[in-house]
Amino acid sequence: MTQRHVIIIGAGAGGLSASIDLARAGVRVTLLERAATPGGKMHTREVDDLSVDGGPTVLTMRSVFEQLFEDAGTSLSDSLTLLDSPVIARHAWSDGGLLDLFPDRERSRHSIEQFAGSDNAAGFDRLYTQSEKIHRALSSTFMEATKPSPLTLVGRVLREHPLSSLLATRPSPDLWRALGGFFSDERLQQLFGRYATYVGSSPLSTPATLMLIAHVELDGVWLVDGGMHRLARTMADLGQQLGVDLHLNTHVSEVLVKNRKAVGVRLDDGTALTADAVVFNGDTQAIATGQLGESASSAVTLRPNRQRALSAFTWCIKGQASGFDLDHHNVFFESNYPSEFNTIFETRQVPSKPTVYVCAQDRGPAGNRNKAERFLMLVNAPANGDNRTWSTDEVNHIRDNALAVLDRCGLTLSFRDEECVATTPTDWHSRFPGSGGSLYGSASHGLWSSFTRSGARSRLKGLYLSGGSVHPGPGVPMATLSGRLAARTLLSDII
Ligand SMILES: Cc1cc2nc3c(=O)[nH]c(=O)nc-3n(C[C@H](O)[C@H](O)[C@H](O)COP(=O)(O)OP(=O)(O)OC[C@H]3O[C@@H](n4cnc5c(N)ncnc54)[C@H](O)[C@@H]3O)c2cc1C
Numbered sequence: 001m002t003q004r005h006v007i008i009i010g011a012g013a014g015g016l017s018a019s020i021d022l023a024r025a026g027v028r029v030t031l032l033e034r035a036a037t038p039g040g041k042m043h044t045r046e047v048d049d050l051s052v053d054g055g056p057t058v059l060t061m062r063s064v065f066e067q068l069f070e071d072a073g074t075s076l077s078d079s080l081t082l083l084d085s086p087v088i089a090r091h092a093w094s095d096g097g098l099l100d101l102f103p104d105r106e107r108s109r110h111s112i113e114q115f116a117g118s119d120n121a122a123g124f125d126r127l128y129t130q131s132e133k134i135h136r137a138l139s140s141t142f143m144e145a146t147k148p149s150p151l152t153l154v155g156r157v158l159r160e161h162p163l164s165s166l167l168a169t170r171p172s173p174d175l176w177r178a179l180g181g182f183f184s185d186e187r188l189q190q191l192f193g194r195y196a197t198y199v200g201s202s203p204l205s206t207p208a209t210l211m212l213i214a215h216v217e218l219d220g221v222w223l224v225d226g227g228m229h230r231l232a233r234t235m236a237d238l239g240q241q242l243g244v245d246l247h248l249n250t251h252v253s254e255v256l257v258k259n260r261k262a263v264g265v266r267l268d269d270g271t272a273l274t275a276d277a278v279v280f281n282g283d284t285q286a287i288a289t290g291q292l293g294e295s296a297s298s299a300v301t302l303r304p305n306r307q308r309a310l311s312a313f314t315w316c317i318k319g320q321a322s323g324f325d326l327d328h329h330n331v332f333f334e335s336n337y338p339s340e341f342n343t344i345f346e347t348r349q350v351p352s353k354p355t356v357y358v359c360a361q362d363r364g365p366a367g368n369r370n371k372a373e374r375f376l377m378l379v380n381a382p383a384n385g386d387n388r389t390w391s392t393d394e395v396n397h398i399r400d401n402a403l404a405v406l407d408r409c410g411l412t413l414s415f416r417d418e419e420c421v422a423t424t425p426t427d428w429h430s431r432f433p434g435s436g437g438s439l440y441g442s443a444s445h446g447l448w449s450s451f452t453r454s455g456a457r458s459r460l461k462g463l464y465l466s467g468g469s470v471h472p473g474p475g476v477p478m479a480t481l482s483g484r485l486a487a488r489t490l491l492s493d494i495i
Helices: 012-022 062-071 105-116 116-145 148-160 163-168 175-182 184-200 210-220 227-241 286-287 295-300 336-347 392-408 425-431 474-495
Strands: 006-007 029-034 045-048 052-054 082-084 089-093 097-102 222-224 243-248 252-260 263-269 272-274 278-279 311-322 329-333 354-360 375-379 411-423 463-465
Touching: 006 012, 006 263, 012 029, 012 227, 012 278, 012 474, 045 222, 045 311, 045 411, 052 311, 052 336, 062 227, 062 474, 082 329, 089 184, 089 295, 097 184, 105 184, 116 210, 148 243, 175 210, 184 210, 184 311, 184 329, 184 336, 210 425, 227 243, 227 425, 252 295, 263 278, 278 474, 286 295, 295 411, 311 425, 336 375, 354 392, 375 392, 392 411, 411 425, 463 474
Parallel strands: 006 029, 006 278, 029 243, 089 329, 278 463
Antiparallel strands: 045 052, 082 222, 089 097, 252 263, 263 272, 311 375, 311 411, 329 354, 354 375
């Protein structure tokens, strides 16, 4: 049989995992990436003489990556060192309070008891038990299924779990109110409600099932020695060892369609490449808005812009910290969480008193703190990067508001302006076409939103989808799973 040829557009987590699985199955794989490096959102920014991780920093679900490498006949630990993170994150509030969460249920419970008393610690126990049940029920029935529907989900859960675990997946009320049932201390509602932002959503609108993220994090958080972008590099290296033909700085402008089937791609410079099938790893909305050609545009559903998930302002910084004992992951909260999410999703503005995430990349188990440290500072923002630009003054104003929150929590970050590199929703939009700056596809708002994401098979024969905007959703492990699902689906269709 002649060797099949598949073109993958995009070398993000989902494109890389698809390329590995297809190549090891004997398919000829051409991987086309418009950026100068593989990894997509897993990227670094150069700040003076330092490389600062500018994308994901929290690595969970380690087994997803181990399995990918093991299935390819190798071991992740041969190429990459993952370090256990003893602290999940350090949390501080501007009106008082400091709480560390650990990937150890008893330690976290104790920490919460010290912080907010025994009733809230008991609430944590109930939350942990509930989130574990949800995770168990959904991991095989939802995340690893090619394109689950509510009906297949119910059917499978009923087959595999007792009715009680099905009830545990009851998707209402929203996460915020569900957490209010566990905690009388609103700070804990904020802390666990923030998990909604991991999928770019508001805790006020996501279904309570999202509390499963609490279980995923308590199960373990890892740091990649050398930074998260190393994970992308390692995946790209494995693909290349298996024969993947990776082309960087290569923008695909069209999916070629013949007889209602994807038959190849056209590059920016006009070159046409043919293939038996195509996998797209960018935001599905790039297809829907015609950026991959008119003929392919109906392959996915066009979504209203208001359904987009969160964007962000980020700053990669070389600087110094004082006044606060930073851990690797740090979250600084102001008091009014509901108002923050209403501002972003309803008013579509950047909150003036935002929750601020700071990744102190030189702290933690393999911390190597020099005089100048690397920081990633992030605040959430609406995904309106395609119809809004920000002047330097506006960006600095947003940055100063974030620094003021840190200041109220006791942390002073100092740096020189030229050693602070900002990324705005407009920048994210131009890096990730079709996204509007959304970093997580569409928001997981409402009961059924998770079921409305595209699956691995698009509506166009021969065109497959992977990445954070398709099932099972955003986050590095989930996007990696999506690539594996795309490869599996494609192989079952063409072989
Ligand atoms: C600041 C930030 C913080 C985050 N924090 C976390 C975290 O802590 N933990 C976590 O798990 N996740 C986090 N995420 C989310 C996570 O990074 C993403 O969900 C995941 O990396 C997305 O992978 P993907 O497969 O969708 O590919 P993407 O990373 O979206 O990459 C898609 C690739 O396709 C390429 N491409 C698109 N169109 C074309 C074209 N026409 N031609 C050629 N190439 C094209 C793009 O250049 C890009 O490289 C974060 C994201 C950001 C930005």
